[in-house]
Amino acid sequence: MKKKLLVALLIGAVGITSLTGCKASPDASPEGEQQTEQGSGEETEQETGEVQNTGDAIRIVNGKIEIDRQLKAFAESYKERTGQEVIIESLGGGVDIGGAIKGYLAAGNMPDIFVFGGEGEYEVWKEHMEDLSDEPWVAETEFAFVGGDGQVVGFPYALEGYGITYNADILEAAGVDPADLTNAAAYKEAFEKIDSMKDELGIDAVASVAAEAGEMFWSTGNHIFGYYLSLGLDRNDDTYIDLLRGGEVDEERLGMFADFTKMLFEYSDPSVLVSGTYDDQLALWAQGKTAFVTQGNWIDPSLPDYGVEFATGIAPLAFLEEDTKGVLVDSPSWWAVYNESQNIQAAKDFLNDLVFSDEGQEALIKEAGMISPFTVSDVEPSTPLAANIKTYVDSGDTYAWDWVKMPEGIAQNSLGVVFELYAKDELTKDEFIEMMGNALAEYVAN
Amino acid sequence: MSKKKVFSIAEIILGIIITVVTLYLNFMGSDHSMRGWFLIVGLALILLGLYMLPSERHNQIVNFLFLLPLVLTFLVTVLIPFALGVFYSFTDWTGVSYTEFIGFDNYIEMFRSQDYVYSFFITLIFTILNMIFVNIIAFLLALLATSKVKGRNFYRAAFFLPNLIGGIVLGYVWQFIFNKVLTEIGPGYMSMLTDPNLALLAILIVSAWQYAGYIMMIYVTGLQSVPRDILEASEVDGANKWTTLMKIKLPMIANTFTVCIFLTLVNSFKQFDLNLAITNGAPSRIVGGKPIMSTEFMALNIYKTAIAKNRYALGQTKAVVFFILLAIVSLTQVYISKKKEVEM
Structure with missing residues (x-):
């Protein structure tokens, strides 16, 4: 009998252990109600510098792993000043961020603030996003993410800009003024001139462009193609992206874009063009072997690794006949506040502090080397390309990143392939235009 | 009561x-x-x-x-x-x-999309070639490693080693070799990974290099289990090495072949990590007037549909069909091989 009891106990124990995984975490909902009450009184408290600590740490899923250290340092200082603990969780380096957050949602472990990358992800997540329209920072920026119903849901934490980045020393030696590079004819002239002086300048090729479809699709299919969509347009002018979303292209404009792209490809290093990775492309340029590279200010942190000492700047990929002076600048992704979070108010306060406190702007701009999307900030970037992009932002010569509104994955699954074929000379200009149009139409239809 | x-x-x-x-x-x-x-x-x-x-x-x-x-x-x-x-x-x-239950729409869309059909055929070609490659190489290596050659334990360990390296790491190392080392052979020599057919060959080479050692170990075990007395008896009867191999060793290890062919078949069909790391689907090729990722195998295609295109339901659909295909192929193969064993 004693033995039987033991077995019974054992079975009970086994049963319980195999079921404990199903136990729901005891989350007390009354706390949530308390918080909304607290929230209304919070604004006045903030002014006196005493933010009420709700006790729970807020958690941020950041999609830019490069700035993980800087954000954590800022979180420390934020905790010292306000007593509110902030946990930074950075994903990146090839991690599928959207998938990871989907996992968090399924597991009931959503962060209070999460990153999202544009229209496509907005469609997936809009049910879970807090309306941030009434936040003080909204008035200070034109880069916030506005959802389909006019609500502000995305907090822009930084700006990025790109075009064709040049080695100013080589351009100067060749007698080319980068300020003149504002139309297709000027580029043609400059490229021919630099190409004819390759030996004197000690360079292998004029430009460093990578058009391989497997790993560099984002450079061609998103970034370079982005110029077709946005160059010369007002920030809120959606002409070409709307056409694209209807599955159509403007053949005349695409024709000019095709001519310009062909020229870029012809003057690039042939090996890097069809088989180079991002590192290859960047290394070639950073070692002074080419005058141009089709990347943006995100290469700033890599420049010291290559010991870059030459002066640099970014010029527009001006493929049109008329002058276009601006480059494409926008927020690469946004932060949204989870609307079922227990800490909505604390999360909102944190975002405001990031904008309005000196520490916040210092952390993002000085420490992380980014460009502030907020007019209230007067902290100047210290890295060369970020400083260069800032001059475009200040003078208002920027175009929007309309390419982020393209259907998701279109560059990886469709456009990058066409660019690679064009780079390998397997397509003529007319075939390129036709195939581009067909590929877009087909992708949009699905 | x-x-x-x-x-x-x-x-x-x-x-x-x-x-x-x-x-x-x-x-x-x-x-x-x-x-x-x-x-x-x-x-x-x-x-x-x-x-x-x-x-x-x-x-x-x-x-x-x-x-x-x-x-x-x-x-x-x-x-x-x-x-x-x-x-x-x-x-x-x-x-x-x-939001909605949409019936067979995903399945219809899937079979209509050219990229999926193409990726099915390219996977099939890869599977067949890889199965042949890996098994022939592995069997030859196993013969070497069970012969009386000096240092055969060293060979066993050395051939097995690549299998211990993760596919992603291996893929990037080989990508570097194809793109940077082999292009140094001569001026104007382009990387293998820029030509659709050569890129497939490149994946085959790496796959065989990685997997043959593992399969070799199974063949080695099989070959060692062939009873000594039978071998000695055949020697006494004057059978040469070739006859011994064809008439005794091969029939005796038929079940090892079943295991190995099954393993390589399923593994090649599911190939993902090398595919992702070496080419990620590139280079592109034109099929029927449309641009196509030339080395995008089915697993990668499913992954990209779900993750890059954010079409989780469609990706899931492809995965279900993938499962069914894999089940059919494997079961047929096992059935046929089992029959062979009995005959022998």
Whole structure:
């Protein structure tokens, strides 16, 4: 009998252990109600510098792993000043961020603030996003993410800009003024001139462009193609992206874009063009072997690794006949506040502090080397390309990143392939235009 | 009815009631913090009651109870996700939620999309070539490693080593070799990875290099299990090495071939990591006037559909079909090989 009891106990124990995984975490909902009450009184408290600590740490899923250290340092200082603990969780380096957050949602472990990358992800997540329209920072920026119903849901934490980045020393030696590079004819002239002086300048090729479809699709299919969509347009002018979303292209404009792209490809290093990775492309340029590279200010942190000492700047990929002076600048992704979070108010306060406190702007701009999307900030970037992009932002010569509104994955699954074929000379200009149009139409239809 | 029986039945009924009430509470969105414990108590009561129930099938009940933890784990980690996956393939699931049940639309779209059909054929070609490559190389290596050559233990370890390196790392190392080292052969020599056919060959080379060592080990085991006396008898009868190999060794290790061919077949069909790291689908090629990723195998195609295109339901659909295809191919192969074994 004693033995039987033991077995019974054992079975009970086994049963319980195999079921404990199903136990729901005891989350007390009354706390949530308390918080909304607290929230209304919070604004006045903030002014006196005493933010009420709700006790729970807020958690941020950041999609830019490069700035993980800087954000954590800022979180420390934020905790010292306000007593509110902030946990930074950075994903990146090839991690599928959207998938990871989907996992968090399924597991009931959503962060209070999460990153999202544009229209496509907005469609997936809009049910879970807090309306941030009434936040003080909204008035200070034109880069916030506005959802389909006019609500502000995305907090822009930084700006990025790109075009064709040049080695100013080589351009100067060749007698080319980068300020003149504002139309297709000027580029043609400059490229021919630099190409004819390759030996004197000690360079292998004029430009460093990578058009391989497997790993560099984002450079061609998103970034370079982005110029077709946005160059010369007002920030809120959606002409070409709307056409694209209807599955159509403007053949005349695409024709000019095709001519310009062909020229870029012809003057690039042939090996890097069809088989180079991002590192290859960047290394070639950073070692002074080419005058141009089709990347943006995100290469700033890599420049010291290559010991870059030459002066640099970014010029527009001006493929049109008329002058276009601006480059494409926008927020690469946004932060949204989870609307079922227990800490909505604390999360909102944190975002405001990031904008309005000196520490916040210092952390993002000085420490992380980014460009502030907020007019209230007067902290100047210290890295060369970020400083260069800032001059475009200040003078208002920027175009929007309309390419982020393209259907998701279109560059990886469709456009990058066409660019690679064009780079390998397997397509003529007319075939390129036709195939581009067909590929877009087909992708949009699905 | 004995007292004990009444007691245990009462226990089971009470357990069921508690469980059902707790589940009901949970689905009605109750936030009662003890509901997890109630569920456990309810289920534990059912189990205890089952155990104490006096019946002729007591032994069977106990067996079942002891299997339960593993059965539950299998259910939760394999069967339920699989069933959910099949279910999602009939909806417009986004990975977060679904709004509609759309029937066979995903399946129709999938078979109409050229990239999927192409990736099916390229995977098939890769599988066949890879299966032949790996098995021939592995068998030759196994013959070498079981012969009387000096340092054969070293060879066994050396050939097996690549298999211990992760596919992603291996892929990037080989990508570097193809793009940077082999292009140094001569001026104007382009990387193998820029030509659709050569890129497929490149993946085949790396795959064989990685996997042949592993398969070799299985062949080595097989070859060592061939009884000595038969070999000696054949030697006495004057059989040369070739005859011994063809007439004795091969028939004796037919079942090893079954295992190896099955392993390589399934593994090549599911090839993902090398594919992702070496080419990620590139280079592009024109098929029927349309641009296509030339080395995008099915697993990668599924991954990109779900992750890059954010079409989780469509990706899930492709995965279901992938499973069915794989099941058919493997079962047919096992069936045919088994028949062969008997004949021999």
